[in-house]
Amino acid sequence: MPSCCRAAPCEEIFDARTAEWDLRSYRRQGLGTVEREMLASVPEQHVTGGRVLEIGGGIGALQAELLKRGAASGEVVELISAYGPYALELARELGVAERASFRVVDLLADPGAAQPADVVLMNKVICCSGEGLELTRVAAGLTRGVLVMSYPRDRWLFRVAQRVQHAVFRLLGRSYRFYVRSSAAIEAAAASAGLRKVASGGSFVWEHSTFARTAPAAGD
Numbered sequence: 610m611p612s613c614c615r616a617a618p619c620e621e622i623f624d625a626r627t628a629e630w631d632l633r634s635y636r637r638q639g640l641g642t643v644e645r646e647m648l649a650s651v652p653e654q655h656v657t658g659g660r661v662l663e664i665g666g667g668i669g670a671l672q673a674e675l676l677k678r679g680a681a682s683g684e685v686v687e688l689i690s691a692y693g694p695y696a697l698e699l700a701r702e703l704g705v706a707e708r709a710s711f712r713v714v715d716l717l718a719d720p721g722a723a724q725p726a727d728v729v730l731m732n733k734v735i736c737c738s739g740e741g742l743e744l745t746r747v748a749a750g751l752t753r754g755v756l757v758m759s760y761p762r763d764r765w766l767f768r769v770a771q772r773v774q775h776a777v778f779r780l781l782g783r784s785y786r787f788y789v790r791s792s793a794a795i796e797a798a799a800a801s802a803g804l805r806k807v808a809s810g811g812s813f814v815w816e817h818s819t820f821a822r823t824a825p826a827a828g829d
Contacts, residue, residue, distance in 0.1 A: 616688035618784040619737055623667075628695040631668045635699065640670060643815045644732060647757045648674055650808045650819040651728055655754035656680050659727030664748055665734035669696040669711065675728060676705035686714040686723050720747045731758040733815065735795070736788050742798045749802030752822060756804055759817040763791045767814075792816065 640648070648671060656675055661683040663672040669692075672683035683705070685696050693711045700709040714722045717740055729752045735741030741760075749756055761767050767789045774787045795818070796806050804820035811817045 616690075618786065620689055620691075621783050621785045622737075623689055623691070625691040625695075628668055628692045631670075632695045632699055635668065635670050636702075640674065643759055643810075643812055643817055644671060646810050647671070647730070647732065647759060647817045647819075648678075650757060650810070650817070651675070651755055653678075655727045659754065660684075660724070661728045661730065662686065662723055662726035662751060663730040663732075664716065664723075664744070665731060665737070667692050667696070668699050669709065670699065671730045671732055673700055673703050673705055673709060676700075676708050677703060680728070681708065683709045684723070684726075685709070685711045686716060687711065688713065688715060716747050717744060720750065723751055725751045725753050727754040728752075729756045731756070733759050735790065736761050737785075739786060739788060741788055741790060742794055745795055745798035746801050749799045749804045749820065752802070752804060752820070754822060755807075756799060756820040757817065758795075758820075759811065759815050760795065761787075761789045761814060762811065762816045763789055792818070796820075 657679040658681050661672045661675045661680045663669055663685045665687060666672060666685035669685035672685060676683045690713050696711040700706040716723060729748050731748055735744055738744060771787055771789045778785060799820040803823055805823050806818055807821045808819040
C-alpha cells in the first residue's frame with residue numbers, strides 16, 4: 610500500500626517509527642487531554658449507529674474510541690501508508706477491527722474518494738499542509754453531523770515558530786512546512802459547506818473546534 614504523492618513532505622517527519630511511538634503512547638496513557646475533549650464534544654446522537662471518518666488519522670485512535678462508544682463503522686483515510694499496520698493493530702486490540710478500516714487516500718485530489726460520515730475528525734492535520742483550509746472545506750463537505758478538528762492556536766509565538774521552521778527547513782533542503790492559521794479562516798472554510806461552530810476548547814498550544822451542520826450537504 611504505497612503512500613500518496615502528496616505525502617512526501619509529511620513523510621520527512623511522520624513514518625513507521627512515529628506510528629509505533631503513537632501506538633505505544635496510546636497503550637500507556639490513552640488519549641491526550643485535547644483528544645478527550647474533542648470526543649466529549651460529539652453529541653451521542655451522531656455516534657450511536659453512525660459512521661465515523663478520521664482524516665489524517667494516523668493510528669486511528671479517535672475513530673476507534675467512537676466505535677467503542679457505539680458507532681457502527683469507522684474509517685481512517687491517510688496520505689502516509691506507514692500508519693496502516695498500526696491502525697489495524699490498534700483496532701484489533703480494542704475489539705473493533707470488524708467495523709474499522711484504513712485507506713491511503715488523497716482527498717484533495719479526489720474529494721469523492723471517501724463517503725460522507727456522521728462524525729468527521731481531523732486532529733492536528735491542517736497544520737501539516739499549505740492546503741489545510743482547502744482540506745477543511747473538503748472535510749466539511751463530507752460531514753453529515755459534526756466536524757471536530759484541532760489545530761495550533763493563532764498566537765504570535767507560534768507564527769514566529771512557523772517562520773523559523775520554514776526558514777530552517779528551506780536551508781536544509783527539506784519540504785515539510787508547519788502552518789498556523791486564524792480561527793476566523795478555519796471557521797469560514799467550514800461555513801462554506803454549511804457548518805457552524807458550536808463548541809471549542811483546548812490547551813495553550815492546541816485549539817479544538819466542533820462544527821455542526823446547519824444545512825443539507827450537497828448531494829443529500
